[in-house]
Amino acid sequence: MDYQLIVPYIPNLRRYARALVGDRDGADDLVQDTLERAVRKFHLWRPGDLRAWLFSIMHNVFVNQLKGRKVSPSVEIDEEMIAAHIPTVDSVDVLDLERALVRLAPEQREVVLLVALEDMSYAEVSKALGIPIGTVMSRLSRGRERLRRLVEGEPARTELRVVQ
Amino acid sequence: MSREEDLKYADLTAAIKRRFDPILTEPIPARMYLKSPPWIDYARAAAVLTIGIAIGLTAPMLKPAPSPANLAALQLPIRAARAHVVYSPEVRHPVEVDAKDQDHLVKWLSKRLDIPLKVPVLVQEGFELLGGRLLPGADGPVAQFMYQDATGKRLTLYVTPTRKGERLTSFRFAKEGSVSVFYWIDDECNYALSGEVDKATLAKVASLVYKQLES
Numbered sequence: 507m508d509y510q511l512i513v514p515y516i517p518n519l520r521r522y523a524r525a526l527v528g529d530r531d532g533a534d535d536l537v538q539d540t541l542e543r544a545v546r547k548f549h550l551w552r553p554g555d556l557r558a559w560l561f562s563i564m565h566n567v568f569v570n571q572l573k574g575r576k577v578s579p580s581v582e583i584d585e586e587m588i589a590a591h592i593p594t595v596d597s598v599d600v601l602d603l604e605r606a607l608v609r610l611a612p613e614q615r616e617v618v619l620l621v622a623l624e625d626m627s628y629a630e631v632s633k634a635l636g637i638p639i640g641t642v643m644s645r646l647s648r649g650r651e652r653l654r655r656l657v658e659g660e661p662a663r664t665e666l667r668v669v670q
Numbered sequence: 671m672s673r674e675e676d677l678k679y680a681d682l683t684a685a686i687k688r689r690f691d692p693i694l695t696e697p698i699p700a701r702m703y704l705k706s707p708p709w710i711d712y713a714r715a716a717a718v719l720t721i722g723i724a725i726g727l728t729a730p731m732l733k734p735a736p737s738p739a740n741l742a743a744l745q746l747p748i749r750a751a752r753a754h755v756v757y758s759p760e761v762r763h764p765v766e767v768d769a770k771d772q773d774h775l776v777k778w779l780s781k782r783l784d785i786p787l788k789v790p791v792l793v794q795e796g797f798e799l800l801g802g803r804l805l806p807g808a809d810g811p812v813a814q815f816m817y818q819d820a821t822g823k824r825l826t827l828y829v830t831p832t833r834k835g836e837r838l839t840s841f842r843f844a845k846e847g848s849v850s851v852f853y854w855i856d857d858e859c860n861y862a863l864s865g866e867v868d869k870a871t872l873a874k875v876a877s878l879v880y881k882q883l884e885s
Contacts, residue, residue: 509704514748516702521693525686538702545704603685622686625847650679657682 509548512541515560518624522561525619526568528608536571540564561624561634565616572612606656614649617642694752697806743839745808746853750828750862751846753805753814758824758866765801765816775802779813785831785858790882792817795875797825809833825865825875832859841880843869852876856884 519540523533544563551559607615616635620626626634631642676683757764767775772789780787782804789799797817805812807830815827832838832855839855850872853862861883863876 511744512704514745516698517694517696517752520696520698521690524693525690534699534702541702541704603689607686619686622683623690647675650675650682654679654682657685 509545511556512544512548512560515557516541518557519560519564522619522623523564525607525623526612526615528604536564536568539567539571543567555630555633557624558626558630558633561620562636565635568612568616602657602659606653609656610649610653614645614652617645618649618653621646691756695756695805743837743842743853743855746828746855746860746862747842747844747851747864748846749808749812750826750853750864751844751849751851753812753828754826754849754851754864754866755847757803757814758816758826764824766803768801769799771801772799779804782811783813783829783831787813787829788883789815790827790879792825792875792878795878796820797875800824823865823867825863825867825872827879828860828862828864830860832857836860841876843873854880859883 516537519537520533523536523540524530527533527536540560540563543566544560547563607619610618617631620631620634624630628639628642628646631646632639635642637645767778769775776787776789779802789802792798796819798819800816800818802813802815805814805828810830812828812830815829817825817827836855838857839853841852841854844851844853848866849864850867850869851862851864852872853860855861861879863872863879865872865875
């Protein structure tokens with residue numbers, strides 16, 4: 507069937523999901539839910555940008571999954587405490603990177619990752635996430651800046667909440 | 671913003687890619703094989719019935735949906751470009767077996783792919799063989815040969831055996847992100863030559879590869 511056209515994009519969806527969700531099982535669940543939905547809705551796809559269409563479905567599934575959880579984990583974390591435990595390194599360390607990504611707000615994480623991993627343009631990200639181009643640009647610049655600071659081990663000032 | 675901003679975050683972007691790109695070549699878990707939802711089965715049954723009636727009435731002029739045989743041709747450049755993106759930036763381990771063990775390399779990969787492989791010589795276009803590696807493909811092993819020119823620019827040749835019933839394809843061009851790919855499928859192998867070079871340069875090298883392999 508035509509929906510087999512999706513197959514070549516599965517590795518891209520898995521790569522993005524792993525970066526977005528953090529753990530392997532959670533990421534593969536996200537991919538599988540996305541694929542099931544894409545196959546079910548494939549008749550709605552009009553020949554055009556299949557990649558953007560698939561990523562928009564993954565975005566919707568991801569947002570629904572976040573809503574399903576009561577509290578987004580990035581809010582509950584005491585950032586100063588974590589920063590104190592991260593060993594300092596010169597280059598971008600893999601563990602630091604993954605830890606930093608998890609601590610980025612989900613809506614910034616999506617934009618940063620679509621641009622970094624998929625080389626998407628603002629217009630493509632805007633289509634995939636269903637947000638205006640201006641929002642894409644501001645989330646990208648704030649997200650990248652925050653990620654850079656997190657990776658470098660500086661405690662982020664924004665969205666800081668003290669947990670007692 | 672754009673260019674300056676992109677430059678400012680180039681290290682970060684590169685680190686993200688380095689960490690997650692290897693996932694592209696991981697085998698896809700079996701649970702992700704696409705299954706048709708039940709309504710498609712009904713729709714298909716209805717279509718088969720309609721077609722059956724139509725065949726009975728007229729000479730059929732049916733356009734077939736992409737079959738698994740045609741899918742290989744659709745996926746080949748994507749897979750090859752991905753493998754190129756993952757392995758060509760490697761500084762220390764671009765290949766598993768170095769070109770100085772070329773005899774061993776060819777014997778090993780021929781054995782694993784179960785087909786006698788030839789390694790094209792691309793020196794006349796300025797590219798020397800660095801070596802090769804074995805990769806997991808969609809449904810079997812893949813050989814990747816890597817070449818490099820004097821400026822450090824790299825090309826990869828992706829080779830996988832052609833399956834029974836797979837449709838053969840003449841010389842074609844595709845662009846996947848920043849990677850250009852020339853590919854073709856003959857009765858023995860699927861070939862794809864990838865590189866982050868312009869189409870004209872790649873075309874020259876690809877036609878040399880084609881000549882050497884198809885002669």
